[in-house]
Amino acid sequence: MAKPPLKPRTLAAQAMGAIDPETHAIVPPVHVASTFLRDPDNQYRTGYIYGRPDNATVRQAESVIAALEGAPEALLLGSGMAAATSVILALEAGAHILAPKVMYWALRHWMLNDAPRYGYTVDTVDMTDTAAIKAAIKPGKTKLIWIETPGNPLWTITDIAAVAKIAHDAGAKLAIDSTAATPLLTRPIEHGADIVMHSATKYLNGHSDIIAGALATARADDPLWQSIRNVRARHGAILGPFEAWLLLRGLRTLDxxxxxxxxxxxxxxxxxxxxxxxxxxxxxxxxxxxxxxxxxxxxxxxxxxxxxxxxxxxxxxxxxxxxxxxxxxxxxxxxxxxxxxxxxxxxxxxxxxxxxxxxxxxxxxxxxxxxxxxxxxxxxxxxx
The missing domain is CATH 3.90.1150.10 (Aspartate Aminotransferase, domain 1)
Known part of the structure; x- marks a missing residue:
């Protein structure tokens, strides 16, 4: 008889069952190397080349977050802002974005003041009003709807499934800041979201001792996701290995x-x-x-x-x-x-x-x- 899938609480508490293969330690080591040995034929069969785009400790924490979100892949970045802005910078030039009227202040400020310098146009809308969202869509130009639920600091709730349909009908992606909900309370991908973002500084870590951001995707082969991967690598925005280790420790008590x-x-x-x-x-x-x-x-x-x-x-x-x-x-x-x-x-x-x-x-x-x-x-x- 097939084993039932493990519950989120178990996945997080055991960090996906990670055991150090060399020592059998139940707490994984911190991998801090910045560069890796090539094979004699100049290949990298271990999968690791250089520390800017990839790191083994980061991968471990990413695997736990992906499992909690029901996502095929996750990425860790140096802050929640780095995660959020990477989604926008991965869009095609000239994209139109819809964002909430009330949301995390730093990202709202960046969207309205900095994103236009990169060629993006941003409009804000009441994300609890589906009619207003539909009216704000610019056919052929709107490429991203960004929502935050619960929304900071009024704790409004956006209907993820309803907004996902609006976005997809318009040929746009839906990204959601789910920091306040955490994957324990809401798994946005199950409601139709394409990208889930967390300020991992907050609940995912939970100990006020790191700055980190996380992204999870509904589809690993999505061109937008691949573009986000490239933005992280080229901008050097990956989370540091020690911060990833602390995040992994924090995730163990998330539930x-x-x-x-x-x-x-x-x-x-x-x-x-x-x-x-x-x-x-x-x-x-x-x-x-x-x-x-x-x-x-x-x-x-x-x-x-x-x-x-x-x-x-x-x-x-x-x-x-x-x-x-x-x-x-x-x-x-x-x-x-x-x-x-x-x-x-x-x-x-x-x-x-x-x-x-x-x-x-x-x-x-x-x-x-x-x-x-x-x-x-x-x-x-x-x-x-």
Missing amino acids: VRVRAACETAADLAARFAKHPLIAEVLYPGLASHPDHAIAVKQMQGGFGGMLSVRVKAGEAAAIDAAARVEVWKRATSLGGVESLIEHRASIEGAGSPCPPDLLRLSAGLEDADDLFNDLDRALRGANA
Whole structure:
């Protein structure tokens, strides 16, 4: 009788069962060599030539991410931004791109300000409105629709399958930033996505000690994927071997970390939704969230560890509350074992579409009561 396929939790925890062939160590070594010996006839039968396009430790981490995403291949790059921009730079010259109105601020800024310098045109649209997406398509010119779900920092949910159909009907590719969902909660390729991107700095690593980006593809023979491979190699954007080793270590605990963060975020969302000093909680797991039904349809096992709260007293009170916390840490990023808080509009600066009264929260692995009580005290102190 055939063995049933291993569950994602097992695949990640055992790093695909990787064992060092020489020592039988259950933790793989870090391969740091930059160059490799040729065979006497000048061939490279090991498959390794030079460290800029390829690395054995990187390959190991890529294989785990590909398995988790249900993808034939994955690539690791030096940051989430390197991963995202490589997708765009791999497009044909003059391509038109659709992106979300509200999304990760650094990529939004790059798309609107830097991508045009490379000959691309970018329009932003509400990715929860399929009619608006269809209306924004430029027939024959739109080559990529980029979505982010859950969308940072409002945690909107985009219907991946619906947007995939729009993209494919227009002859375009669908790429999705699935950082906040992780492959444990959503596998976008199963919903029709062509490319999945992660800031692996966040949940995939989960320990706030590396910068990394990941891409996974629905088809290894896709010309766009091959172009992305070339961009990574020619731009020298591959992840370093030690960072790949740390990422592999982080992936081993991905399942337990993400599920714990989801549980805490759901708890906090429900409690802050009743808080007298909070005007609104943005969390797709709440029935009151406008995209809750879509989240239920395409997220399994939880609704993520990210939420945002809007402070009733406004911007000044939100900033003051963030200044008063002790358990929460005032820091950029998300998805680590420690819980983080940010007044996001201040971070993004002028032109940010983020509401000024919003605090973005990344639930870590601390006790939910400690997190609630800490922010509750900070809110009450800011409103005293």
